[in-house]
Amino acid sequence: ETQRLLKVTEDRAAELAIINSVQEGLASKLDMQSIYELIGEKLGEILHSHNIDIRLFDIPNDKVYYPYLMEKGNRISIDPSSFTGMSKYVYDTKQMLVVNEDIPGFMEKVGSQVLPGTEMEKSFVALPIMSSENVIGMVGISDYE
Template sequence: MPSSTVCRAALAAKTDFRAIVDLVGDKLREVLDTEDIESAGTIVEANLLQYLYEYEHGERLSFPAEPTLQMDSLTRSSKHKHLAWGTVEEGNMISPNLPGTDASRSGVSLPIISSDRIIGNIIIETYERDHAYG
């Protein structure tokens, strides 16, 4: 059975939102061949940024939702474009590291869009080299 069919069947069988996020995140890590990926979503009504899926150096991380008045990394993508950084300094200007995490040497943040509104983002990072993403 093709991988996309397996994915669709697994998604159809899942009703738990967290399980779906984990399934999609695991598949992205596999397809992109990366150990470092993050997905954050917003709970707009409560002005919260919720960290849904976090991996750094191949280890799963967990962070509590945090209040935010402006979704910094999300609102910067307000024109539905990705953000890329090529150095630690550029990454720090876009968004500071979460406590206890390392600064990536380069990365890309891709908006998750629903009804013409950014509701979250997927961030792919590398700690091995500068300018890994265009």
């Protein structure tokens, strides 16, 4: 029982350390781009992934913005794109999206394209970013192996 309680305490301490490091980073950076960078980096650390993107949806202007896009450990900067494909799918469903087989088929089905300067992933997970009941963006995690 003591070992179990010690493990729970250690796990909780690790979770709090991550939260504290994000909080410290947010407090030290006031501009939104720096906040996106910090969140993207922390997600990469937590998920042990070098393939993270943060997308923001501008519905009135039919655009998707990419304030953070990391592929295979390289930061990529791309122009806003049309609000279609996987982004629109996540927006419409308000649900987590997991695609771990036949990515080309799924992309064709939802009208998605490979983003300029990136490669097609072998699997993809997307989580909606919610504000109240509205989807305002998404976080994507890709795998290329």
